[in-house]
Amino acid sequence: MNISNLWNAYPVPSFLIDRGGCVLSINPAAESLLNSSQKSVKGKSCGDVIQAGLDFAGLFSRIHHDQNDININDITVAIDQKTALMCNIQIAMMDQEQVLVLVLPRKNIGRGGMAVGSAAKSAIGMAEMLAHEIKNPLAGITGAAQLLEMNLSAQDTEMTDLIVSEAKRIVKLLDQVEQFGNVSLPTLKSVNIHDIVDRARMSAAVGFASHVTLIEEYDPSLPDTYVDPDQFMQVILNLLKNAAEALPDTHGEIRIRTFYEQGLRLRRDGQQTAFLPLQVEIIDNGPGLPADIARNVFDPFVSGRENGTGLGLALVSKIITDHNAWITIDSQPGRCAFRISLPIAPKSKD
Numbered sequence: 001m002n003i004s005n006l007w008n009a010y011p012v013p014s015f016l017i018d019r020g021g022c023v024l025s026i027n028p029a030a031e032s033l034l035n036s037s038q039k040s041v042k043g044k045s046c047g048d049v050i051q052a053g054l055d056f057a058g059l060f061s062r063i064h065h066d067q068n069d070i071n072i073n074d075i076t077v078a079i080d081q082k083t084a085l086m087c088n089i090q091i092a093m094m095d096q097e098q099v100l101v102l103v104l105p106r107k108n109i110g111r112g113g114m115a116v117g118s119a120a121k122s123a124i125g126m127a128e129m130l131a132h133e134i135k136n137p138l139a140g141i142t143g144a145a146q147l148l149e150m151n152l153s154a155q156d157t158e159m160t161d162l163i164v165s166e167a168k169r170i171v172k173l174l175d176q177v178e179q180f181g182n183v184s185l186p187t188l189k190s191v192n193i194h195d196i197v198d199r200a201r202m203s204a205a206v207g208f209a210s211h212v213t214l215i216e217e218y219d220p221s222l223p224d225t226y227v228d229p230d231q232f233m234q235v236i237l238n239l240l241k242n243a244a245e246a247l248p249d250t251h252g253e254i255r256i257r258t259f260y261e262q263g264l265r266l267r268r269d270g271q272q273t274a275f276l277p278l279q280v281e282i283i284d285n286g287p288g289l290p291a292d293i294a295r296n297v298f299d300p301f302v303s304g305r306e307n308g309t310g311l312g313l314a315l316v317s318k319i320i321t322d323h324n325a326w327i328t329i330d331s332q333p334g335r336c337a338f339r340i341s342l343p344i345a346p347k348s349k350d
Ligand SMILES: Nc1ncnc2c1ncn2[C@@H]1O[C@H](COP(=O)(O)OP(=O)(O)OP(=O)(O)O)[C@@H](O)[C@H]1O
Pocket: 238, 242, 243, 244, 246, 284, 286, 287, 288, 289, 290, 297, 302, 303, 304, 305, 307, 308, 309, 310, 311, 312, 313, 314, 336
């Protein structure tokens, strides 16, 4: 068997990339994944062909530098303008001039969206159990500190105050972890997106986002969507909160945009294709996602803030996945946009 037969028969979508980051060749499995011929993608930049929001140039130079393969798990790859798949990507160096990129669609992903991966799920399960177990001794510690405090001079109570306030902070964090595990499956209803989005906007305006300018750009002609209103509200609030937290005290701006885009179609294993034409975008003019965590922001406990628990976006991801909806991020300094794509409500039978 010669190499070219092997390349043609190899069932994993594979891309051969030159030193400048352009596609040299793709195998038939890659052609069928992308629905494009080798001819049409040859010479194009790798990032345009494998649309995964990855900095391929940076990854390639890292590979050349470290001489190590890179594996990236749970990444969403836009297959064409309308379809996206959850994939694992492996990048290996062939020689000084060529890099091999393998894109492995994950068969067991099932539920579309930026899913919370199974490792993350078991991490959450563990954290939930721990949360439960830690709360009891913590209550004991707080109680003991409060008892001690009664016999101490005002000067010394500083330390017991610290114990109590820090313990309270841990309890709050644990509550959030427990709450995370308790999110039930959504109860879907036909709702007007704007009813929910605008309630979230008003709540943000008088609370955590009072220091920023909130701009509404709604398309009032949008048809109803099909979501769990409370959970969807929680998603919007979390995104607004993150945006507000990323913005400075002056000149901060959050744009809330709703619009219709025929585009996105989500393909899921064994299920019908879902059409997600209703778009909600939360766009801020802050610094964008910190580069070191940008790829993992949907994982639990990943935070770029000093006091962040890193559960906000993990919760968003869980809810979006449970809705079979879709969330994407387009982040750069000066513009950080989270886009949620939602279905239209089914026509009522009466
Ligand atoms: N709009 C944004 N602009 C810049 N960075 C953001 C934005 N949204 C999220 N991030 C980054 O992503 C991280 C993860 O967000 P996430 O909501 O999951 O956790 P958190 O806000 O740190 O904590 P929590 O929401 O649990 O209080 C944030 O800490 C922040 O660094």
